Amino acid sequence: MYSFERDKILIVGAGLAGSTIARILAENSFKVVIIEKRNHIAGNVFDFVNKNNERIHKYGPHLLHCRNNSMGLNFLSRFTEWVKYEHKVRALLDDGRTTPLPVNKLTIEDIFGKSFDNEKATKKFLDNIRNKDLIPKNTDELFESTVGNKLADIFFRPYTKKMWGIDPKQLSISIGARLPVRTNQDCRYFNDEFQALPKYGYTEMVKNMLNHKNIEINLxxxxxxxxxxxxxxxxxxxxIDEYFKFQFGSLPYRSILFEDRFEKKKDLEAPVINFTDNSPYTRKTQWNLLSNSYDFKGNFKTITYEKPCSIAANPGEYYYPVQTKNSKEIFALYDNLSKKQNSITFIGRTGLFKYIDMIPAVEIHIRIAQKFLKSLKNF
Structure with a gap:
């Protein structure tokens, strides 16, 4: 028979979600025990510096972007300094050229061999090629309504099918909604007010979050x-489905296999290059082009290629919840069941069955911690 202390809390997972909750509860005098199945903290934002002074993000590039003075940014800024970084991505075309992503004026000019005098002319052309009268009900229809079929066939449909393993017609509209479209020449991947990387990396930032006398970590x-x-x-x-023994069925996820290659070539045209072809790869990243890498000192640059796969091909590595009408309905059943459990709260992408950008993830879990603390006032 186990007994518990009222101030003792278990957190499963030492990523951003768990670390955010751990820090807040520790500062409110709770004794927090974190268990982590991996051999490191920081979850999927784990990074490290290799012998060539390249800062490698082990689970793919993580780019922080948000509005200034957001709650999540203010919280993380307690644990790190920042270095400015405005992320850029280019797409590799069949003819060997690359063009900016997200789709913007320059992208449209590259694909259609045209030149537009201004943003208004670009918008007029885009309006003529997209199905602006379509009210999209899924990701594929969203592509058609925002960029039209030709751009969708080049940049989005093949990539999306590789990424998610199913036809874009089956994907929730929320998946495609993550992709902006511009009619100006802004080649930045994001246009948020604040874009930066932790000066000494994400792992160091999370280490600082967990550096508290009331937090115990077990890797x-x-x-x-x-x-x-x-x-x-x-x-x-x-x-959450595994926890409840799959009683309503399995929730679908996609995983990623990472392949590091060491190349003695000129720099890529952007830190990340997306593949538009039918190869199994979605993108490649050159790490020394990120602003919080140090001065590169090797002969061979690390280029990481990403190949999406099923969970069966990469057991235990749940990267992307596959949001479909059916999977949302299944999750709702598990979510309702979880709300009947008074002593547990599900967190993170696998507990909430949601892919969440870093700042929103921090903010969601700040609120979860605050809600828990508020509930104790009447306990």
Whole structure:
């Protein structure tokens, strides 16, 4: 028979979600125990500097962008300094040229062999090629309504099918809504007020978040349900369907296989190049082009290629929840079931079945921690 202390909290997962909650609760005098199945903290934002002074993001490039003075940014700024970084991506075309992404005036000129005098002329052309009367119900229809079929066939449909493993017609409109379209010449991937990287990396930032006398960290420690019995409350960054023994069915995810290649070539035209072809790869990243890498000192640059795959091909690595009408309905059943559990809260992308950018993720989990603290006033 286990007994628990009222101020003892279990957090499963040492990524941004768990670390945010851990810090807030620790500062409110709770004793927090974090368990992490991997051999490192920081979850999918884990990074490190290799022998060539390249800062590598082990699980693909993570770019922080938000409005100035957002709640999430103000919270993270307690634990890191920032270096400015405005991310740029180009797409590799069949003829070997690259062109800017997101689609903008220059992209449209490259593809259609035209030249526009101004943004108004670009918008008029785009309006003529897209199906502006279509009210989109899925990601594929969103592509058609925002950029038209030709641009969708080049940049979005093949990439999306590789990325998600299903036809864009089956994907929730929220997936395609992440892709902006511009009629100006802004080649930045994001247009937020604040765009930066942690000066000493994400891992160091998370390390600082977890540096508190009330936080204990246990790496290489998989979660077991009986662990909950020792704690007043548990915050679980675990697959919610697996926790409930798949009683409503499995929730679909995509994973990524990363291939590091060491190339002695000139720099890529942008830190990230997207592939528009039918190869299995979606993109490649040159790490020394990110602003918080140090002065490159090797002969061979690390270029990481990403190949989306099923969870079966990369067990346990849940990167992207696949949002379809059916998967949303299944998640709703698990979510309703979880709300009947008083001593646990699901967090993170696998607990919430949602892909969340970093700043929104921090803000969501600040609110989860605040809601928990508020609930105790009447306990």
């Amino acid at each position: 290489n420690t998989p979660f077991r349900k009986d662990m909950e019995l020792k704690f007043f409350h548990s915050f679980l960054s675990v697959p």
